[in-house]
Amino acid sequence: MKARVTVTLKTGILDPQGKAIEGALKSLGVDGIASVRQGKVFDIELAGADKAKAEAVLKAAADKLLANTVIENYRVEVLG
Amino acid sequence: MKSAVLVFPGINRERDMARALRLVSGREPAMVWHAETSLPEGTDLVVVPGGFSYGDYLRCGAIAARSPVMDAVRAFASRGGLVLGVCNGFQILCESGLLPGILMRNARLKFICHDVHLRVERSDTPFTRGYNAGQVIRVPVAHGEGNYAADEETIRRLEGEGRVLYRYCSPSGEIGDTHNINGAAQSIAGIINERGNVLGMMPHPENHVEGIMGCTDGRGLFAGLVAHLERAA
Numbered sequence: 001m002k003a004r005v006t007v008t009l010k011t012g013i014l015d016p017q018g019k020a021i022e023g024a025l026k027s028l029g030v031d032g033i034a035s036v037r038q039g040k041v042f043d044i045e046l047a048g049a050d051k052a053k054a055e056a057v058l059k060a061a062a063d064k065l066l067a068n069t070v071i072e073n074y075r076v077e078v079l080g
Numbered sequence: 081m082k083s084a085v086l087v088f089p090g091i092n093r094e095r096d097m098a099r100a101l102r103l104v105s106g107r108e109p110a111m112v113w114h115a116e117t118s119l120p121e122g123t124d125l126v127v128v129p130g131g132f133s134y135g136d137y138l139r140c141g142a143i144a145a146r147s148p149v150m151d152a153v154r155a156f157a158s159r160g161g162l163v164l165g166v167c168n169g170f171q172i173l174c175e176s177g178l179l180p181g182i183l184m185r186n187a188r189l190k191f192i193c194h195d196v197h198l199r200v201e202r203s204d205t206p207f208t209r210g211y212n213a214g215q216v217i218r219v220p221v222a223h224g225e226g227n228y229a230a231d232e233e234t235i236r237r238l239e240g241e242g243r244v245l246y247r248y249c250s251p252s253g254e255i256g257d258t259h260n261i262n263g264a265a266q267s268i269a270g271i272i273n274e275r276g277n278v279l280g281m282m283p284h285p286e287n288h289v290e291g292i293m294g295c296t297d298g299r300g301l302f303a304g305l306v307a308h309l310e311r312a313a
Contacts, residue, residue: 013184013229014184014187014227014229014263016184016185016186016187016188016189016227016263017185017189020189064146065138065142065143065146066138068139068142068175068182070180070181070182070230070231071182071184071229
């Protein structure tokens with residue numbers, strides 16, 4: 001079973017990397033971009049097939065390691 | 081002073097730290113591998129050195145903070161044992177929950193590697209008793225992620241409880257944006273935990289302990305720890 005954990009910076013946390021990317025996009029002439037925030041995506045292959053259990057496993061993974069909840073939010077998705 | 085220096089894969093400042101501890105305390109520190117589940121008997125001070133544990137993968141210090149030895153360090157700290165984290169060590173202490181907040185990417189995105197001036201905010205802690213309050217010391221920094229950040233409430237508490245021990249400043253001790261090398265909240269270079277027995281700092285005092293380096297301003301931190309432990313004994 002495939003799953004995805006997406007980790008993003010909380011609102012209000014300064015993201016200098018996102019800002020630099022935003023600046024680069026603007027200087028490349030890519031129009032219509034208001035702002036950029038950089039995050040992380042983890043594509044995870046799960047061993048079991050139980051969907052409810054999978055969500056609990058992914059939440060544990062995110063809380064214990066993948067995200068630092070001081071500055072980051074996360075979202076888990078079981079893709080099937 | 082019996083000290084223990086933790087060793088993680090990717091750490092590269094552990095020998096500088098061991099040398100400084102040996103020079104100042106006169107005792108050889110124990111080098112403790114990250115997979116150990118206990119600290120040597122009678123350890124007075126645990127040092128988490130700088131470097132690039134696990135290649136800074138995921139987030140700086142995130143993986144090292146979850147290694148087996150850190151459970152022993154947490155237990156040691158909860159018994160009141162002294163813990164010092166420098167650079168990556170500071171990041172590891174934040175990730176392990178021993179200190180609040182996090183070290184973010186430097187505000188100007190550059191790796192910074194040069195001497196900086198620090199103002200010692202108070203002298204009545206084990207980590208600063210080798211200095212006078214308000215004294216300015218010169219020590220090197222070498223980091224890409226040293227921009228200390230925490231929520232407003234945490235910053236208020238740190239300031240209110242006098243837990244900021246070292247701040248980036250000018251050579252004469254002024255605090256301000258031009259001297260805040262990495263954009264850290266309140267120019268924070270080093271903080272202690274609530275109990276006052278865990279210090280994390282970005283600069284490297286261990287690199288300014290002998291004359292050959294051209295400056296010995298870092299010596300006071302280690303000498304102060306030795307004096308503190310002698311008095312406690």
